[in-house]
Amino acid sequence: MILFKQAGALTEHLQRQKNTGKTVGFVPTMGALHEGHLSLIDQCTAGNDITVCSIFINPTQFNNPEDFKHYPVTISMDIEHLVAAGCDILFLPSTSEIYPTGYLKKHYDLGSIEHNLEGHYRPGHFQGVCEVVDRLLDIITPDNLYLGQKDFQQCMVIKKLLEITGRAVKVDLHICPTKRESSGLAMSSRNLRLTGQEKELAVSIYKELENIKVNLPQTPLETLKKNAKEHLTRQGFLVDYVEIAKAGDLAPSENASEADVALVAATIGNVRLIDNLLLN
């Protein structure tokens, strides 16, 4: 695996490879890699000649400074995992490499998806996500981009970003299934910050999502959402939302036939967790 810290050197290297007809796949991450991330790397290596992974904890997407400060960093282990997974290139830029002096902040016109659900609870988050992904795509210009369904709204936002920046025809977006612990808990870098007891409780998020899916045909959506919220609150979660939504803009579904995905965001201890389940 080759490690690049500088954007210019990486772009030049990849351009030389592309000139020989090689395809490039890209997996953006913030590190603290787990099997979920590595499943994206596996899909990427299977579908491309060159797999590029980036590790960059992007400050502009954190609306909560404490979350940014405590975001886990496990870089030497990450490198070992990436080498074992057959990743070809790791891009590990500094903040000034991504946002150099004179960098002009853009505004991305994402429509209503920017302000629904996560957008409401994390103002500015998706602008920050688009800012970093836009920059990384400029540097890497991949043929294929791999994202996890774990961050469903982020996938929809980046799909929109590809459309509005005219990249949708050049980059194929692959949304990869959520990797879970055997308990059902969605793998997440933030799980490292859970105590043993909190980790056991956190499984309830997945259980409530499954419950919604099983009962969807015979129960009103409002009842499903209210019950899930009550169950989680009773167990000590601070629930931001339980929503049943349409894919695309993630507007609330009016009825079961337009219910594409159930999504939850809830905090246990000091850790805010998100998860979702496709319903059809």
Ligand code: AMP
């Ligand atoms: P992050 O490092 O959290 O920014 O995640 C980097 C990428 O890995 C994103 O596309 C995530 O959606 C994806 N990802 C995170 N957790 C999982 C998981 N449990 N299963 C599959 N993909 C995941």
